[in-house]
Amino acid sequence: MSTNLVLIIALPLLGAFLLPVLMRSSMAIALWSGPAILIYGCWIIADLWLSGFAQPLSVAIGGFAPPLGINLYVDSLALLFAFAVQLLGLVFWPFTLDQESARRQSLMLLLVAASTGLALSGDLFNLYVFYELAAVATFGLASASGSGAAYVATLRYLILSGIGSVLTLFGIALIYSQTGTLNLAHLAQLAPEQLHNSLGLTAFLAILIGIGVKAELFPVNTWVPEIYATASTRLSAFLAGLLSKLALLIILRLLLLIFHQPEAAQVILILGILGVISGELAAWRAREMKRMLAFSSIGQLGMIFIAMALPDGKGMLAVLALSLHHLIIKSGLFMLAEDWGGALERLRGSAKASPLGAVLFVLFSLSLVGMPPLPGFWAKFVLITELAAQVEPLYLLGLAVFLLATVVEASYLFRVAATLYGSPAQDTLSEEIPKTKGLSLLTASLFGAGVIAVALLIAPVGDGLQAIAAQALDVDLYITTVSPAVSGGSQ
């Protein structure tokens, strides 16, 4: 089983490097190998899940036991995200095949591999490596659309995340210099003595900001609108939907295992609040679908950060719920945006041309603004109950901002909805009205079906999430799982 788990990282990696070679020999193999790999990955995880997966397990790579060796840590949370990676990789797979789409495909596989790694890796340095891999893949994909604007955006992104990586590395270095280990479990043990000080905090903040670049953390998220607006929607969906969540996952793990200090939480809270304000407000005036979605996802991520900032893991459930919800909704919305890109005014009256698309848009928007009984409502409900429970005024401020942001969100989302259902302007001819069609519409409706399913099965889903959250919160479990030898304190 452990080998299988390694496979879900290794296979896409392998595929990524072999694909260009393969396609020289045979198109067909090249065409199908990628999806095959991903399906296999999904199957492995599903199989693992279904075969009574209760206790988290740690997989040592290369036979060295942690903390010396590197390991994968697999708990239900990690598994969930790994599965999401494989699945979305499949869903957003660039299905055509020619010279440059082959490059896209291999980059996609690379991205999947790296993301899975991010989800599973139990080791700070590995995390960093996978993170870099993912970044590289992303650059490639982002610039793949080939337009000038895309290159400019990518360049910005490149510089930004480059500096981000440097910061991250700096933070990791600090930690290493302090503790001499990079294994998370080990760090979790050492943290209380060695890292709960200003130096540790510096390290964490450096990492936070570095990784925050991918997690769309304010203010290092300035690349987001440009990239999402210019890159292919499928990539944007993947980035907004998944990669940001994985970065979140890392930060979350660090916060839970190592740096559960009030200051850290406070910084995250402040940045989160700023993220919400800036994102939602900016989206309010967005005149273009993709840009609007980009801004709103900044806002959503900000909300998740607020949730994350809740002291000693109270917000875990909220983070989980919000992330998954945003993952589904945003991917769906981006799928719609694939055909509805460009100025919003162009969309006037396109509900007639593509009723299903319009209905899906309304559905996603309703869930996004948290209309009961759609899942978005429950996610937000969990968050605000937790926020209101805090005495710290900053949290109540967070609550207020969150509520106001929701109002703004509703107003701009439904302005678009009204545009969709409005009567088309006289000057635009009917054929000019863009229609949602083909694969993207199918994908979007898949997500829509998912939303409705969750809404119907909300009770079991909620319980499941609670279980996952509980497991992820359990630090001792993590430690004991990774290094059974070491019990509790330091060596």
Add this chain to the structure above:
Amino acid sequence: MGSIKQIPVVEAKRTNPLARVFDDLVRFCRSRSLFILHYCTGCGAIELPPAMTSRFDMERLGIQPMVSPRQADILLITGYVSIKTLKRVILTYEQMGSPKYVIGICSCTVNGGMYWQSYATAKKLDEYMPVDLYIAGCMPRPEAVIAGLQQLMDKIHSGEASSWEDYYRNYDYYLGNQQKLFGEDWQTPTDVISEAKHYDLLSEGTLGDHTRLLEQHQKPLEALEMRLGHEQEEPAK
């Protein structure tokens, strides 16, 4: 040429003594409560303020001024009537509620007076509407006006002041004179003929060539009766 003399005064054909008493009471009240609409043309109007105010005080006779023809009993023409004015006078007269009385003050209403040569003045008022009473003079003093009014009151009480019926009975004659003055297409908003039918005052003099001429061009002015039809040609867009 219908002057007041030739019209037989119609007696209320009632035998019930109580009804007689009642009719008498009604006539009395009519005579003791007269609302004047003074159509102040010409110079005679100047004599009315003293007649109304503290010097002579019409109100002690139950006479008071009114503003709209619907409320009034007496139409007081206080001077010369130009043709333009006459149209309004006739309109006003027809809008008044019968029993109604017309009093012409000053010699201008009798025979044009000093406007005898004027091409634009109607000389004889009683060619166009039945006049109950002329108060001649240029101008008659308030005493004369009061005296005239008292005379009218007596006529009303005795029931002779019924010249308003003459307008319906000989409408053709009056209309003829009016048409001579105002032209063929002359028409007032009031449908006198149907009113004559309403008061069963329709007589041989009511209809004639002139009324026929009128009916040729008369725009239909029958009242808008309430309608409960539920079928409309087609609802509004």
Add this chain to the structure above:
Amino acid sequence: MMLTLLDELLLFSGATLLVALFIGRGLAAGWMVTILYGGQLLALLKMAVLGYEGGTIASSLTLEVMGQALSWRFDALSWFFALITIGSALLSSWFSCGAWERSYIRQGGNIWLFHTAMALNVFTMLILLASGDLLSLFIGWELVSWAGFLLMALAGGVAARAAMRYITYAMAGGMAIFGGLALIYTASGSLQLEAVTTAVEQMSGAKLWLLVILFGGGFGVKMGLMPFHLWQAPAYAETPGPGSAFLGAISSRMGLFAILLVLVKLFGIVKIESLKVPFTLIDARDLLAWIAVFTIILPTFTAMKQNDARHLLAWHGIGQGGYMLLGVVVADAMGGAGGLLHVFNHATYQAALFMAVTAVIYRTGTSDLNKLGGLVVRMPLSFVVLLIGIIGLAGLPPMNGFVSKWLVYRSLLNQGMPLLFLAAVIGTLGTILSVYKLIHNIFLGQLRVEHEHVSEAPWSMMIPMLILSAIIFITGLMPGIPLEWIASVLQTVGLPVPDYTLGGVESSSGSLDMIWVIGVLFAGFGVGALVFYSAGRSKRVHQLDNYAGGHFLSADVRYQYSDNFYAGLMHLIGGWYRGSFLWLERGITSLVEFLSLGMQGLYRRANAEFYLLTTALFVIAWVVI
């Protein structure tokens, strides 16, 4: 499992929605939906015991999500509101069947969407009314908001803009409630009503204040209370005819229902009265009362300036809401009864009025008060309906509006609140003025040439209107009928109950017996008629045979007074209309515009890495220091 009566009702309502959804395209659909509403009414009447004895009927559907228990049940309060909801839905949908439907389709309207939206509204409202805890209340609340949005927006164009405005307000309100919910949850650890009541018992003043503001504001938005009233008039007025009748009758009363449930039942007027406004003599209750009073006066006088019949009525709808809140917050026996009775009465006459105006639009194609006139000779029945409606709206005897307003006045008198009393009466006077303008400009005065051939509205529209008029008069004659339901509602929400009779209210300090009052009134009319008709027979004349100072009238020149109807009044108070709230709204909007511009500018900067470094340095500095 065993279905309770409530389940039956909800299932019936859901079925109605499905029918509208799936076979709502045919012309017969309207009738089918109407019949189903009738079925809902029957299902509701099977629960009549609630209205007469009180008690609760629970739904067998309960839910447990993330540790939150959700339950639904009906009590006297819900039953009373549900009765109004389904009743108005039934009559509005009946009104919409047949002739109106056809003309609506001919004008390119989407009748399927209309029926669906109506059914959805009713369904969601029932869910809201059935809410058994605060969470289900909030869920129902949001559902109702969005359903309302659908009904308001479906006409497109102006209506859609109005609906957008509405949804922004509604979201703001919803979020306020959401926040309040969270606060309560932290205080009580649960959203079950009992737990909340106990939690509110030992709650500090400041926190309670916050809650009252959040909930009051949130629910107030739907009621159109000051200063959240701007959205309502255009939104209701632009909805297609029967829809506006339905919305005007009940939709915004959901706010009152929620206020009754949360502020009155859970918090308790006494608790609210204990909240003092700092540095003043008034407390939270007075504050609510004054908000209610301003909600009465300002919209009423705004209505007076409207030149479109539907807008005029919609503005009055806002104003009348004030009386209900006023009665409820005065909260003595008569006040509570008056407020609740006014909910019922308002529903009846507002629906009737909107229907009558819609009938006029159906025949003449306009509701512009300056383009109508003299229609009484062509649409006499509609005139009668409108007349009965406006007498009710103005709160004059013999219609039902008088009784509820009388009760409110009496409560203010008993409580010794002269200024509130005065303000309430000013509202009524203003209403009288503007409703006379309404009926005069539509039905009285000179009939236009182009309306010579107009005829009375078809029976399919006429019958519901007549039924409503009958209800208005009968409940005015015998207010005891609704008062019996209201008595049990008052018990449910814990307010004192007046001792009512069939004809009105008994009280040591002056009672009311409408049966006598109306009796002598009509006897008086009888005598008057005797005096009048004993005199000579009338002669009908044409409208052009009319006094014009000796001028000859003709049909091509309008001889009618309709524009700037209360010129003299406007000379004085015209300058007092400042549109301050509009200004406020615009101010907020442009503020958001401005901020969002700034934020976009932030993201449009090219030197992103600069931010990154500065943040990094800043936080590190923050740590080290």
Add this chain to the structure above:
Amino acid sequence: MSATELLIELILMPLVAFVVGMMMVLMMRRIAAKLQRRIGPPFFQPLYDIVKLHSKKTQVSHGLIHDIGIVMAMGGYIAAETLLPVPGMNGIAEKGGIITLLYLMMIPSLGLALGVGQCANPNGSIGIARALTAMLAYDIPLVIVVFGVAYAAGTTNLIDIIAVQQAGGFETWGATQMPLLAIAGLIAMHASLGKQPFEIYIAPAEIATGPMVEMGGKYLGGLFVMQCFQLYTTSVLYVCLFLGGGTNWFDFLLKSFLVLAIPMSIAYLFPRYRTEDLLRLMWKWPVMLGLIGVAFVFV
């Protein structure tokens, strides 16, 4: 009391009101005449006018609503009289109370408004618009006064209000207890009579007697009857609120006529206020007095 007695009262009260009302009209015209150094109309002049108008041959009607309006105008007041207690007769006063009475007194004007509306004469419409505005003006002080009196008496039942005042003779009269309210009430009552200087909605020379412009014959007669009732109701209401009602018919009628004489003797000395000036006047002084009076009631 037995049903027959009640029935007799219900018939008698409007009848008395009508007769007394006609005398009041006469008094009004006599006062006017005296002020203008005239003799004035004979004693039965009001009767003459009414009989004459009802016996006119032509009864010009503009439609059914025109007729019904007049019926409502008369009937509303006839009904109102039965809620207005007079010495020895209470009618159904305890079943309505003062608020109901005030609202019943709006029915005639509403009926008149409808009737005038169908006359399709803008003069009439303008008159009604002005009349309603005037109502908005004088009802505000009026309700303040009514509130004060009712609150002081602790009831809206006119019978009790009168009983409270008669309890201690002159000292317990409303006028002595609440002089400010009494003054405010007097001004409001004057305005509600629609006599100079508050008769902008009649304005004969300007809008041809406004509401009455198309009224002739029995229509005008109905309005004359209504005027008798109006004068009676207004003055008797004032007597009930402030002058302790009537212990016997003599002082009852004396009070009512005296009360009415005050505004009448003021009226004919003044020209007319424009609408906005009427509003300004009514909303300033009587309201101020009334509020102060109510404040006194509270302390």
